Amino acid sequence: MSAAASPLSTTADLLVCDQLGVGVPGRPLLATVHTQFVPGRVTAILGPNGAGKSTLLSMLSGQRTPRSGRVRLAGKPLPGWSALALARQRAVLPQETAVAFDFTVQEVVEMGRFPHRQHPSRHEARIVREALASTGVAHLAGRSVNTLSGGERARAHLARALAQIWEPLPGGAARWLLLDEPTAALDLAHQHQTMALVRRWAVEQGVGVVAVLHDLNLALRYAHGVVLLGQGRCEAGPTAQTLTPAAIARVWGVACTEVRASDGVPQFLVAGAAAPGLPSKFE
Amino acid sequence: MSGVAVALPGARWTVGRLSPRAALTMGAMLVLLAFVWASTQGAYAIAPAQLWQVLLQAVGAAPSAEQAPEYLVFINIRLPRLLMGVAAGAGLGLAGALMQGLFRNPLADPGLIGVSSGAALAAALTIVLGSYWLPDLPRTLGSWALVGMAFGGGLLVTALIYALAQADGGTRMGLMLLAGVAVNALALAGLGYLNFISTDEQLRNLQMWLLGSLGGARWSAVALVGSIVAVACGLGLALARSLNAIALGEAQAALLGVPVERTKRLAVLVTALAVGAVTAATGIIGFIGLVAPHWVRLVAGPDHRVVLPGSALLGAALVLAADGVARTIVQPAELPLGVLTAFIGVPLFLAMLRQFRSKV
Amino acid sequence: MWHDGLNDAVRRQLLRGMAALPLLSAAGARRAAAASPARIVSLGGALTEVVYLLGAQGQLVGTDTTSLFPEAAQRTAKVGYMRQLSAEGLLSLKPDAVVGTTEAGPPVVLDQVRSAGVRVELVQADHTWDEVQRKVATVGRVAGREREARALQASLDAQWVAVQKVVAATTRRPRALFILSHSGSPMVAGTGTAADALIRFAGATNAITQFAGYRPLTAEAMASAAPEVLLNSTQGIEALGGEAAFWQRPELALTPAFRRKALVAMEASHLLGFGPRLPAAVRELHTRMQAITA
Numbered sequence: 001m002s003a004a005a006s007p008l009s010t011t012a013d014l015l016v017c018d019q020l021g022v023g024v025p026g027r028p029l030l031a032t033v034h035t036q037f038v039p040g041r042v043t044a045i046l047g048p049n050g051a052g053k054s055t056l057l058s059m060l061s062g063q064r065t066p067r068s069g070r071v072r073l074a075g076k077p078l079p080g081w082s083a084l085a086l087a088r089q090r091a092v093l094p095q096e097t098a099v100a101f102d103f104t105v106q107e108v109v110e111m112g113r114f115p116h117r118q119h120p121s122r123h124e125a126r127i128v129r130e131a132l133a134s135t136g137v138a139h140l141a142g143r144s145v146n147t148l149s150g151g152e153r154a155r156a157h158l159a160r161a162l163a164q165i166w167e168p169l170p171g172g173a174a175r176w177l178l179l180d181e182p183t184a185a186l187d188l189a190h191q192h193q194t195m196a197l198v199r200r201w202a203v204e205q206g207v208g209v210v211a212v213l214h215d216l217n218l219a220l221r222y223a224h225g226v227v228l229l230g231q232g233r234c235e236a237g238p239t240a241q242t243l244t245p246a247a248i249a250r251v252w253g254v255a256c257t258e259v260r261a262s263d264g265v266p267q268f269l270v271a272g273a274a275a276p277g278l279p280s281k282f283e
Numbered sequence: 284m285s286g287v288a289v290a291l292p293g294a295r296w297t298v299g300r301l302s303p304r305a306a307l308t309m310g311a312m313l314v315l316l317a318f319v320w321a322s323t324q325g326a327y328a329i330a331p332a333q334l335w336q337v338l339l340q341a342v343g344a345a346p347s348a349e350q351a352p353e354y355l356v357f358i359n360i361r362l363p364r365l366l367m368g369v370a371a372g373a374g375l376g377l378a379g380a381l382m383q384g385l386f387r388n389p390l391a392d393p394g395l396i397g398v399s400s401g402a403a404l405a406a407a408l409t410i411v412l413g414s415y416w417l418p419d420l421p422r423t424l425g426s427w428a429l430v431g432m433a434f435g436g437g438l439l440v441t442a443l444i445y446a447l448a449q450a451d452g453g454t455r456m457g458l459m460l461l462a463g464v465a466v467n468a469l470a471l472a473g474l475g476y477l478n479f480i481s482t483d484e485q486l487r488n489l490q491m492w493l494l495g496s497l498g499g500a501r502w503s504a505v506a507l508v509g510s511i512v513a514v515a516c517g518l519g520l521a522l523a524r525s526l527n528a529i530a531l532g533e534a535q536a537a538l539l540g541v542p543v544e545r546t547k548r549l550a551v552l553v554t555a556l557a558v559g560a561v562t563a564a565t566g567i568i569g570f571i572g573l574v575a576p577h578w579v580r581l582v583a584g585p586d587h588r589v590v591l592p593g594s595a596l597l598g599a600a601l602v603l604a605a606d607g608v609a610r611t612i613v614q615p616a617e618l619p620l621g622v623l624t625a626f627i628g629v630p631l632f633l634a635m636l637r638q639f640r641s642k643v
Numbered sequence: 644m645w646h647d648g649l650n651d652a653v654r655r656q657l658l659r660g661m662a663a664l665p666l667l668s669a670a671g672a673r674r675a676a677a678a679s680p681a682r683i684v685s686l687g688g689a690l691t692e693v694v695y696l697l698g699a700q701g702q703l704v705g706t707d708t709t710s711l712f713p714e715a716a717q718r719t720a721k722v723g724y725m726r727q728l729s730a731e732g733l734l735s736l737k738p739d740a741v742v743g744t745t746e747a748g749p750p751v752v753l754d755q756v757r758s759a760g761v762r763v764e765l766v767q768a769d770h771t772w773d774e775v776q777r778k779v780a781t782v783g784r785v786a787g788r789e790r791e792a793r794a795l796q797a798s799l800d801a802q803w804v805a806v807q808k809v810v811a812a813t814t815r816r817p818r819a820l821f822i823l824s825h826s827g828s829p830m831v832a833g834t835g836t837a838a839d840a841l842i843r844f845a846g847a848t849n850a851i852t853q854f855a856g857y858r859p860l861t862a863e864a865m866a867s868a869a870p871e872v873l874l875n876s877t878q879g880i881e882a883l884g885g886e887a888a889f890w891q892r893p894e895l896a897l898t899p900a901f902r903r904k905a906l907v908a909m910e911a912s913h914l915l916g917f918g919p920r921l922p923a924a925v926r927e928l929h930t931r932m933q934a935i936t937a
Contacts, residue, residue, distance in 0.1 A: 061538060087540030100387035100530040101585035111528045115540040164539070326735040352734070355759045360730045426750055482856045483836075484726075484746055491727045491749075498729055499751035615705065615732030616723025 013039055013074050013174040015208060020059060021068035022052040022229070029067065030055065031229050035236040039174035039208035042199050044219040046212075046243070047229035048252055053212045054095070054180055056229065060210060061092045061178050074173060087115035089169065090176035091161035095184065097153075099145050105156045106132065106141040112160035121167055131163035134197060136190070150185035158182060158194065165207065177201065179211040183218060191215070195222040216256075217267045219243065240266070306583035310596030314369065317603035321365055324607040326614040327356045359502075367500035367508060368606050369599040371565055372575075374512040374557035376598020377519050379572025380579070380590050381550045384526035386456055389580070390635070393558045393572045395463045396551055397440040400470035402562040403493055405436020407477040410489045429492075430504070430563045437559030440466060445551055454547045456533075495566035495621025497606050508560045515557035516595055522546055522553075523587035530585070568621050570628025571598045577635055680787060681762075684736060686725040686743030689918025690766070691716050693779050696795055696919055699786040705736045707743075712912050712920075730755040740785045744768040770840035772803055774917050795919070802922035810846040810929050817936040819847040820870035820900075824879065828859035829894060837915040838874065844921075845928040847872070862894035871936050873900045874928075876911035905935045 015037040023029040030052035037043050037060075045053045058064040059071055062078040071078045073089070091112070099108060109128050113120070121127060132138040135155040140148060145156055158179075165175040177198060183191040199222045201207045213219050219226055219239060226242050228235040230251035235242055245256050248268070256268040301309070323331065333353045339345035340354055378393040386395070394400065409432040444466050448459035478486060525546045528536040537543050561568070579593035602620070605627065609618040684705040685691040691710035694703050705720040722732055725743060730752045733741065740762040747753065747765060757763050764785055766777045776796060783792020821838035823830040832838035835855040842849045850870040851860075860868070873895070883889050886906060895901050913924050 063534060063538060082540075083537060083542065084540035087538065092535075092538045094535060097531055097535060101389065101580065103527075103530060103585055107527070107584070107586060108531070111531060111539065114524060114528050117524060326729060326732040328735065352737075352759065356731060356734055359758060360734070360755050479858075487724075487726050488748070491724075496727070498727075499749050499755070501751060501755070610729060610731065613723070615720060615729065615735050616708075617727070617729035617732055619727070 014072075015039075015060060015176060015210070016072040017056075017060070017069070018072060019069035020056070020066050020071060022056050022059065022234075023067050024055065025067065029232075031232060031234040032069070033227065033229075033234045033236075034069075035227060035234070037176075037208055037210055038225075039176070040202055040206045041224035042195075042202045042209040042211065042222055043225045043227060044211055044213045044223035044239070045227045045229065046214075046216065046219055046251075051229040051251075053229055056227070057092075057178055057180050057210065057212050061090065062086055063092070073176075084115055087164070089165070089173060090178060091164035093158055093161040093177075093179045093182055095180045097157050102144040102146065104142055105137055105145050105148070105159075108145050108156055109160045109163050112163035115164065123167075127163055127166045131159040131166060134162060135159040136193070151187055151190055154182065154185045155190065155194070162201075168205070174206055174208055176208045176210070179209070181212050181214060183213065183215065191218060192221075198222075216243065216248070216270075220267055221261075221265050300584045301582050303583060303586070303589040306579065306589055306593055307596065309582075310579075310593050310600070313600040314596050314603070317600040317607075318365060318369070321368070321603045321607040322357075322361065324611050325356075325361050326610060326617075327353075327361075329353045329357060363502050363505045364497050364500040364606070364610075365603065366505045367497050367564065368602045370505065370509045370512045371497065371561045371568060372571060372597075372599035372602030373595040374508075374515060374561045374598075375568065375571040375602070376575035376594035376596070377512075377516055377591060378554040378558045379574075379598070380576035380587070380594035381519055381522070381526070381554050382572065383576050384522075384529065384587055384590075385547060385550045386460070387530060387532075389577060390573070393554050394467070394569070395460060396554060397444045397463055397466050397470070398437040398555050398558040399562055399567050399569075400467045400474075401440025402433040402437035402559060403567060404440070404470045404473050404477075405432040406492055406563075406566075407474050407481075407489050408432065408436070410492070411477045411481040411485050426499075433563035434559045437562055438555050440470060441551065441555040441559070445548075453544050454551075456547075491619070492566045493621070494619035495568040495624075496609075496617070496619045497565055497602075498610075498617060500564070504564050508564045511560040512557050515553045516592075518549060519553045519557075520591050522550055523591050526550075526587040526591075566619075566621060568602070568624055570624045570632065571601055573635075574628055574631050575601060681739035681785060682737060683782075683786060684722060684733060684738045684741045685710060685782075686722070686728075686741065686747045687778075688712060688716075688912045689775070689916045690742050690744070690778055690782055692916070692918045692920065693782040693795070694786065697783060697786060697788045697791045699782070699788055702786055704738055705733070707747075709912065712916075728752045730759075734759055734761070740764065742766070742781055742785050768917070770835075770837050770917065772921075775799065775919065775921055778918065799919055799922065806922045806926045806929070807844075809926065810844070813846055813929070813933060815933065815936070817847045817871045817932055818850045818869060818899075819845075819872050819874055819932060820850040820865075820868060820898075821874040822879070823857050824882075828861055829865070829892070830857045831860045831865075832857055837917060840917075841914060841925065841928060842874070844925045845932060847929075847932055860894075862897065865894045866897035869899055871899045872905040872907060872932050873898070874914075875906065875908045876914060877908045878911050880906075880908045903935065907931045907935065 017033045017035050020033040021029055022031045022033055033056060045056060047053050055064065059066050062071070062081070073081065106128065109131055113124060113127065129138070132141055135158045137152060137155050137159055140152060140156065145153060148156065161177060165177065169175060179198065182194055186194060195218055198209045198211065202209045220243060223239050225236065225238050228242055228247060228251060235247065245258065245268070248254060248256050255271040257271065258266055259269055261267050323334065334357065336345060337354045337357045341358060375393065382391040382393050382395060383389055406429060409429045413428065444459060444462045445454065447462035448454050450458055478489070481489065525536070525541045528539050528541045529543065529546065533543050575598040576590055576594040579590050579597055583589045583593060605623050606620055609620045609623045612618055680699070680702045682704045683694065683699070683702045685694055685703060686707045688709045688711060691703070691706050692712055694700055695713055695716070700715065703719055705722045706716055707722055707725040709725065710716045720736060722728060725747045727749065728747065733756050738761055741756060742764050745765045745767050753763050762785065764781050766774065766781050768774055779792050779796050779799065783789045819842045821832040821842065823832060831851055833851045833854040833856055834849065836857065839849050850868040875889070880886060880889055889906065890901065890904060900906070907928060909924065909927065913920050914928070
């Protein structure tokens with residue numbers, strides 16, 4: 001796919017998957033991904049369990065080596081980047097983070113500033129404060145992170161990821177936010193607040209956001225584009241064109257109908273299994 | 284961020300903690316107090332007035348034509364022992380904090396990487412077999428041979444455990460733990476065998492060495508151990524922010540740009556150096572590396588920028604205090620320091636286990 | 644070797660002070676003996692016994708934990724176990740001299756004591772009659788009682804010669820085995836031990852010749868060693884709960900000694916102390932072994 005780039009970034013500033021073989025060594029190949037992510041937009045990675053969503057994200061972040069093919073950031077393959085340079089440019093939010101010892105939420109968010117310790121900003125304290133406020137955990141700053149609920153912990157770690165790439169880079173290179181199921185532990189209101197927040201970052205600050213999502217409707221509402229994994233195939237493109245009932249039926253095996261929410265955004269109502277022989281509702 | 288300040292101005296801490304500056308100041312004061320108290324303690328009675336005279340003579344502010352016995356006792360016996368205590372406590376405390384940060388577990392201890400058992404095995408080899416191979420070694424050189432062998436043994440066993448922990452291009456802490464258990468057991472077996480073939484005299488010498496003691500600390504040993512511990516502290520303190528990030532997990536830390544493998548390597552090396560030097564000179568002194576970082580965390584939080592220096596300071600104070608008791612409680616004889624720290628440390632360790640039982 | 648001074652000035656001071664010591668000690672020893680007798684710390688039961696025999700107990704300011712005979716020695720200040728001494732502890736007794744065997748240590752502590760001007764004399768322990776002679780001579784020298792020491796030496800030598808004659812006169816040489824402790828397998832004395840020397844002095848043969856030092860012995864090995872008489876210390880028998888409990892040990896049942904219940908138990912420091920009581924110990928051991936294996 002090559003969608004229109006956001007006016008805040010150059011086309012050279014892409015996160016490119018070049019014939020990327022997604023899979024774990026020793027198991028069959030899940031999919032071959034050949035696409036590029038554009039900064040200033042939110043791209044959702046969707047698919048059923050085991051389709052390789054988290055694996056793909058870990059290859060995008062450089063945590064995992066590809067089985068075949070390469071990932072390039074700003075034209076340079078990932079292995080060519082130093083860990084510190086990568087960390088200044090892209091932040092990763094994993095599904096689960098267990099924190100050893102009784103660090104407070106504020107201390108955890110400060111850990112996100114590690115890549116900048118050689119050249120600290122003039123506003124380190126303010127960055128941490130504002131990052132805490134942006135995900136709504138400022139009132140928990142002094143609490144030990146292990147005593148929080150799942151949702152509060154998730155928001156604390158999101159604040160850490162945001163703090164990591166808070167300030168624009170010298171030279172104007174695009175920053176990237178890679179999120180692995182950022183809404184899994186959140187309640188309804190916080191799911192939407194979080195997705196709205198990252199979409200704002202993308203649109204207003206030109207950050208490239210790539211998020212693994214489970215909820216199709218969140219993707220429909222907040223993602224500019226999707227990467228659809230499943231059945232050994234990879235489909236990538238703008239949300240409206242790629243995430244169709246036919247595609248959903250093919251990948252998930254469920255039938256769905258499109259409806260419009262009260263603000264006009266298209267959403268899907270899922271009707272259950274579409275494959276023949278399967279009951280349409282639970283007996 | 285180069286500063287140590289963690290608290291935001293006006294922030295309300297739900298978790299009650301000392302600020303880093305307050306905690307480290309308190310630690311330094313504890314060391315000072317312990318040092319002053321310990322310098323007045325000893326089997327040889329030195330009145331405070333006499334002590335003051337000795338100090339004046341030492342800095343050349345008083346005539347020292349006549350070497351009073353108090354002067355010799357304090358300068359040649361008590362003072363080097365106090366300084367060795369500071370070095371030993373600082374080295375053990377720092378190493379304990381490093382290991383707990385590396386293993387991401389508050390129950391970790393420098394012994395996990397085999398330094399103590401390696402030093403003990405090498406010391407046993409020297410005591411038991413050394414008399415066969417080098418029977419005519421002059422006594423002083425012989426005691427230095429023991430120190431050198433113990434230091435080398437500690438480093439060697441640590442290197443072995445470190446090598447066994449290498450997998451998939453990196454150091455796996457879980458492997459290191461298991462390798463440590465296995466190699467420690469092997470060293471213990473070796474020690475048992477050496478116990479078996481040793482003569483009565485060698486056995487007693489070995490057992491006494493194992494119990495740990497600051498007795499026999501001399502200026503040359505203090506200089507050597509002190510400089511090694513100083514270097515270890517310098518290297519170790521630089522790892523503070525990396526260890527903080529490693530608390531998120533090694534994968535996350537790597538994604539934050541932490542040089543995880545290099546941090547692990549350096550932490551293991553610093554621990555081996557500090558604990559190896561201390562153990563070689565004093566035998567096995569336990570529980571300082573376990574207890575000091577725990578107390579610092581209780582009072583000042585888990586930020587390694589406070590825990591690392593704080594553990595060194597608290598460790599030094601603890602060793603000074605314990606040794607002060609060890610050399611006066613059964614005077615004119617002396618209790619082995621390792622026995623005393625175990626008596627204090629085991630109940631504390633059990634209390635910690637109770638506190639952490641839900642998290643282990 | 645490292646010189647452990649604080650700095651140059653202090654080191655020079657120490658050297659000056661210590662250079663004067665040999666002059667002081669040689670000339671002053673005789674003067675000191677006449678003026679004020681040397682304060683002595685004794686490390687080792689045998690050496691302490693010699694101190695009392697020479698009448699120098701008034702000079703004794705401290706002893707180690709093995710100095711239990713005579714009973715008065717138990718009331719002196721105890722400096723701890725001889726292998727793990729404390730420098731300050733020793734010096735706090737303000738001794739002029741420390742006597743011990745070469746087993747005393749750690750060496751660094753003894754060096755520190757020496758550098759404080761205390762005379763440290765160590766006797767080589769090699770389980771011979773010479774060892775006893777050396778102990779008597781050393782204590783005599785250090786306590787300034789050479790005359791008494793020579794007299795004691797002569798008397799002990801005479802006792803020794805007499806005992807040796809008695810032992811040589813008997814023709815029967817029983818096989819003996821010394822048991823140190825009974826935890827699990829019994830620890831027995833092989834060659835090179837004080838017990839081995841005692842057995843030979845008393846005209847018996849050590850049933851164990853295959854190893855040196857103290858080793859645990861299995862029941863079968865005990866049976867094949869076939870000792871005719873077993874030796875133990877009275878403290879060891881007490882620790883087991885008496886002679887009856889001792890003979891209940893299964894590994895002893897296969898030995899020739901078991902049939903006649905041939906056990907000789909003597910007080911530990913008397914039996915193995917290698918001190919002035921050695922001739923008496925050898926005589927008693929010899930007599931009892933001959934009697935019990937007759």
